[in-house]
Structures are given as structure tokens and as C-alpha cells.
Amino acid sequence: MSCKVFSYLLSVLLIAQIPINGISAGTDDNEIDNAPEYYLLQGVKVYPADRECALLGGLCVHHSDCLEPTTNRGLCPANKHRGVECCYELPLRPAPCEQHLGICMNTCAEYLQRPGTDCQGGQVCCVLV
Incomplete structure (x- = not known):
């Protein structure tokens, strides 16, 4: 085996060992184990989308961060205790x-x-x- 082929195979094996974004799912239930609680978009905390909200094209954000909420309430049940609702439009806030x-x-x-x-x-x- 040539040195180039060996180097290529070694690099492929090393890259395959790198976790992608550090997120993994459980083998028993396929639930995401270490998903972030929220991410920032336009300076607004966006929580993981619940299916009901995602199907309408919305984002799950705190109700005070929403310019145009969906007509139905309760489409983000996983984070309802945080005051999170499904939203179509976010404000433009200073952010990176x-x-x-x-x-x-x-x-x-x-x-x-x-x-x-x-x-x-x-x-x-x-x-x-």
C-alpha cells in the first residue's frame, strides 16, 4: 500500500471519529440526549421546535419576543412553562x-x-x- 493511500485511509478514519456538533441520540428511544436548550437568532432565544409549530412554519420563542404570533396558542407544549409560543416574525435586535x-x-x-x-x-x- 502506498504512503498516499495509507494517509488517506488514516485521515478518513480520524474524521469519522469526530462527533458532529456534540449531539447524540439514545439507543433505546432515539431521543436527543444533549440538545441545547435554545439557540439565538437575531438576538432572540429560539427553543427547539415542537412539531405543531414547525408544521405551520413558526419558531418557538418567548411570547414577549414575538411580533406576529400564530392564531392558535399552545403549539410549543415542551416549553410552555417558560412562556414560549409559536411565532411567525421576530424583532430585529442587536446581535452578532x-x-x-x-x-x-x-x-x-x-x-x-x-x-x-x-x-x-x-x-x-x-x-x-
């Missing part, structure tokens, strides 16, 4: 540009600009479309 799904750029169309807190040197946070 990555949370706005954008990058810092020198120029950007005004309708794509978001309040990024980590852009420096006159750059603006621009949503990637």
Missing part, C-alpha cells in the same frame, strides 16, 4: 452578525442590513440571500 444569518461587509443594500454588533471599521451586517 452571524445570528442574523449574515456577514460583515463594506457595502450592502439597505433592506438587507441588520443591527450586527460585531462589525468593525465602518462595515455593516448584511444578510446572505
Whole structure:
């Protein structure tokens, strides 16, 4: 076996051992063991989506963080005790540009600009479309 082939096989084996994002599921019930409690999007805490909310295209967020809630209440039952409801529209809050799904750029169309807190040197946070 040549050195290149051996190196390639070794690198494939090493990469296969790296856990993806550190999330794993239980073997008995296939439930996610160490899923994060929430993630941040546009400076808003977004909780794991319950099926009912996801089917409507909504996000599970605290009711005070929602600009346009769904007409039905209780679509996020897993986090109801936290005041979480299904929401269609989130407010734009200052947050790192990555949370706005954008990058810092020198120029950007005004309708794509978001309040990024980590852009420096006159750059603006621009949503990637």
C-alpha cells in the first residue's frame, strides 16, 4: 500500500471519529440526549421546535419576543412553562452578525442590513440571500 493511500485511509478514519456538533441520540428511544436548550437568532432565544409549530412554519420563542404570533396558542407544549409560543416574525435586535444569518461587509443594500454588533471599521451586517 502506498504512503498516499495509507494517509488517506488514516485521515478518513480520524474524521469519522469526530462527533458532529456534540449531539447524540439514545439507543433505546432515539431521543436527543444533549440538545441545547435554545439557540439565538437575531438576538432572540429560539427553543427547539415542537412539531405543531414547525408544521405551520413558526419558531418557538418567548411570547414577549414575538411580533406576529400564530392564531392558535399552545403549539410549543415542551416549553410552555417558560412562556414560549409559536411565532411567525421576530424583532430585529442587536446581535452578532452571524445570528442574523449574515456577514460583515463594506457595502450592502439597505433592506438587507441588520443591527450586527460585531462589525468593525465602518462595515455593516448584511444578510446572505
